[in-house]
Amino acid sequence: MAMALIETSGLSKHFGxxxxxxxxxxxxxxxxxxxxxxxxxxxxxxxxxxxxxxTPTSGRASVLGMDSVRETRGIRQVVGYxxxxxxxxxxVGATEFVTHMARISGLPRTAARxxxxxxxxxVGLYEERYRQIGGYSTGMKQRVKLAQALVHDxxxxxxxxxxxxxxxxGREEMLDLIKRTGTEFGITVVVASHLLGEIEQVCTYLxxxxxxxxxxxxxxxxxxxxxxxxxVEVEEGADRLVAALAAKGVRARxxxxxxxxxxxxxALYDMVRDSxxxxxxxxxxxxxERGRLEDLFRDASATASPGAAMVTGSPQ
Amino acid sequence: MTAQNLQQMGxxxxxxxxxxxxxxxxxGYRHYDGPxxxxxxxxxxxxxxxxxxxxxxxxxxxAKAAPFILTGLYALPALFQLAFSSVISQEMTNGSGPQPExxxxxxxxxxxxxLVFFFCVAQAPELVCRDQRYRxxxxxxxxxxxxxxxxxxRLASLAAALFLVLMVPCVALFIGDILMKxxxxxxxxxxxxxxxxxxPANGLxxxxxxxxxxxxxxxxxxxxxxxxxxxxxxLLAEAVPAAVFAIGQSSDWxxxxxxFLVMPISSLDGATxxxxxxxxxxxxxxxxxxxxxxxxAALISVVLFTTVxxxxxxxxxx
Numbered sequence: 001m002a003m004a005l006i007e008t009s010g011l012s013k014h015f016g017x018x019x020x021x022x023x024x025x026x027x028x029x030x031x032x033x034x035x036x037x038x039x040x041x042x043x044x045x046x047x048x049x050x051x052x053x054x055t056p057t058s059g060r061a062s063v064l065g066m067d068s069v070r071e072t073r074g075i076r077q078v079v080g081y082x083x084x085x086x087x088x089x090x091x092v093g094a095t096e097f098v099t100h101m102a103r104i105s106g107l108p109r110t111a112a113r114x115x116x117x118x119x120x121x122x123v124g125l126y127e128e129r130y131r132q133i134g135g136y137s138t139g140m141k142q143r144v145k146l147a148q149a150l151v152h153d154x155x156x157x158x159x160x161x162x163x164x165x166x167x168x169x170g171r172e173e174m175l176d177l178i179k180r181t182g183t184e185f186g187i188t189v190v191v192a193s194h195l196l197g198e199i200e201q202v203c204t205y206l207x208x209x210x211x212x213x214x215x216x217x218x219x220x221x222x223x224x225x226x227x228x229x230x231x232v233e234v235e236e237g238a239d240r241l242v243a244a245l246a247a248k249g250v251r252a253r254x255x256x257x258x259x260x261x262x263x264x265x266x267a268l269y270d271m272v273r274d275s276x277x278x279x280x281x282x283x284x285x286x287x288x289e290r291g292r293l294e295d296l297f298r299d300a301s302a303t304a305s306p307g308a309a310m311v312t313g314s315p316q
Numbered sequence: 317m318t319a320q321n322l323q324q325m326g327x328x329x330x331x332x333x334x335x336x337x338x339x340x341x342x343x344g345y346r347h348y349d350g351p352x353x354x355x356x357x358x359x360x361x362x363x364x365x366x367x368x369x370x371x372x373x374x375x376x377x378x379a380k381a382a383p384f385i386l387t388g389l390y391a392l393p394a395l396f397q398l399a400f401s402s403v404i405s406q407e408m409t410n411g412s413g414p415q416p417e418x419x420x421x422x423x424x425x426x427x428x429x430x431l432v433f434f435f436c437v438a439q440a441p442e443l444v445c446r447d448q449r450y451r452x453x454x455x456x457x458x459x460x461x462x463x464x465x466x467x468x469x470r471l472a473s474l475a476a477a478l479f480l481v482l483m484v485p486c487v488a489l490f491i492g493d494i495l496m497k498x499x500x501x502x503x504x505x506x507x508x509x510x511x512x513x514x515x516p517a518n519g520l521x522x523x524x525x526x527x528x529x530x531x532x533x534x535x536x537x538x539x540x541x542x543x544x545x546x547x548x549x550x551l552l553a554e555a556v557p558a559a560v561f562a563i564g565q566s567s568d569w570x571x572x573x574x575x576f577l578v579m580p581i582s583s584l585d586g587a588t589x590x591x592x593x594x595x596x597x598x599x600x601x602x603x604x605x606x607x608x609x610x611x612x613a614a615l616i617s618v619v620l621f622t623t624v625x626x627x628x629x630x631x632x633x634x
Contacts, residue, residue, distance in 0.1 A: 053458065053634060073460060076458055077352060077460065081455075083454050086450065087455055088450060088452070090450065091375055091376070100365050101459070103357070103361035104361055104459045104460065104461055105352075106354060106358060106459075107350070107353075108353065111350045111351075118345075132376075152459075153347050
């Protein structure tokens with residue numbers, strides 16, 4: 001059993017009347033961890049508490065066994081942080097800026113220069129790195145932000161909305177970069193995002209928070225390997241099919257012209273075929289679907305807090 | 317390229333990297349297991365970076381213009397005297413005509429302080445506003461550097477830069493004074509004790525101006541607003557006591573000259589006279605205050621403004 005990298009217990013953070021986090025209990029193991037939730041769900045607040053930028057109202061949080069309030073300095077040596085907002089001065093080059101940040105992180109002069117060259121190459125900045133950052137595209141700026149978070153070779157990388165403002169191809173590249181950073185370098189990455197589709201692509205573990213509460217926490221395989229779903233598309237009479245299946249004790253739900261059926265046993269396929277035949281419905285297709293996170297999420301949020309603005313769709 | 321690097325390339329460089337972003341140069345990611353230094357190194361690094369950016373190094377040419385021109389202008393009268401030192405010394409030995417009045421260490425700042433103040437107005441906002449405006453602060457505060465250390469390193473770098481500005485004319489005056497004398501070695505011995513108080517005096521001026529200008533500047537992320545606020549503060553703090561004093565003279569209030577102690581530049585000026593053991597020039601200073609009292613006031617203002625700066629950085633949003 002691997003040691004929990006990030007732990008929180010009863011963690012709460014209130015800003016006046018606003019409860020950004022409310023009694024959050026987490027135990028995160030190494031990997032690429034997706035932290036999903038709508039805007040304002042408390043993702044950034046959680047990251048800032050882990051970094052010691054904010055003090056929790058109650059409860060405690062720890063990173064690699066170090067307390068976020070008492071051992072802030074220890075945590076900061078092994079954590080890299082990429083903020084959600086712009087954080088780059090426009091009038092210096094990427095090389096100079098990242099080298100400076102490396103020194104502030106405690107790297108000696110020569111090591112800072114070498115590491116800077118290495119991480120800038122890793123994030124894919126080449127000739128441009130001597131130009132002033134003010135002239136960079138959003139995608140290049142995001143790469144510099146990632147580079148400054150990586151330059152001191154942290155054990156944990158906290159990325160707050162790393163794909164913000166990127167176009168689809170830039171987003172794919174950034175996600176690929178995150179995936180490589182997490183898998184090839186053995187750095188634990190926490191990716192906060194409101195786009196579930198992204199999390200699905202790169203993460204090994206999923207934490208979903210909403211309004212400061214934990215909605216779910218499980219390995220991503222847990223979501224994708226859950227009870228498979230059979231989608232039955234009929235030209236008409238979907239409602240009658242749902243009723244017929246329900247009469248036989250099968251869980252089914254209408255989704256437009258489709259009927260989604262939980263595949264709980266092999267006998268189900270026959271049961272569905274027979275029901276369609278009995279009702280003489282015009283069947284278009286039957287297709288097994290991979291359980292998509294979004295479907296699950298919609299269910300979870302619907303039961304947890306109806307009305308809450310929930311995760312928007314995938315980037316495509 | 318060292319043999320070790322070549323070897324690493326040979327063993328780890330994948331020519332056709334598996335990922336689409338890979339290239340022939342991709343050596344793979346290497347972990348860093350060298351030394352990691354602590355807080356004092358981080359402070360030193362920020363100090364060096366700040367000092368460089370005060371002078372515009374690592375920035376475009378336009379960033380270098382203001383600091384270098386202002387430093388040159390401030391030193392110009394002293395350099396002028398240095399350039400004509402041989403002519404002046406001839407005049408003095410001939411004794412013909414009126415004796416020229418030479419620039420002195422203790423009154424130099426008093427005459428040309430506005431150029432040093434312009435230097436502060438131009439460069440102090442640069443140091444503290446940029447990081448707030450472009451929200452770089454979270455990157456510092458999530459590293460080894462704390463908020464107070466950040467503020468202190470910035471303050472020290474501006475003070476060091478100002479000290480340099482203030483010392484250039486003093487050094488020019490020193491060299492000029494020596495060249496005017498026939499016996500150089502004897503002149504060094506004679507002049508050095510007179511010049512040495514320039515170190516503590518200029519040190520105090522540098523600290524005082526740095527503390528005031530950084531503190532006032534740190535309250536706005538906008539350079540222009542910070543500069544305006546700084547000019548407004550210093551003008552008001554110099555003018556209001558003088559005005560109250562003028563009123564007090566006609567109304568026979570005796571305490572009004574104590575207000576001079578809050579004047580930021582005058583108190584530093586008065587303190588300079590104390591370091592050189594000179595009486596306050598009557599044309600420049602009115603009222604009954606002594607140079608010693610100005611020196612104490614200047615020290616208190618350094619402590620006070622530094623404290624305000626640290627408080628500001630405890631709360632500045634990151």
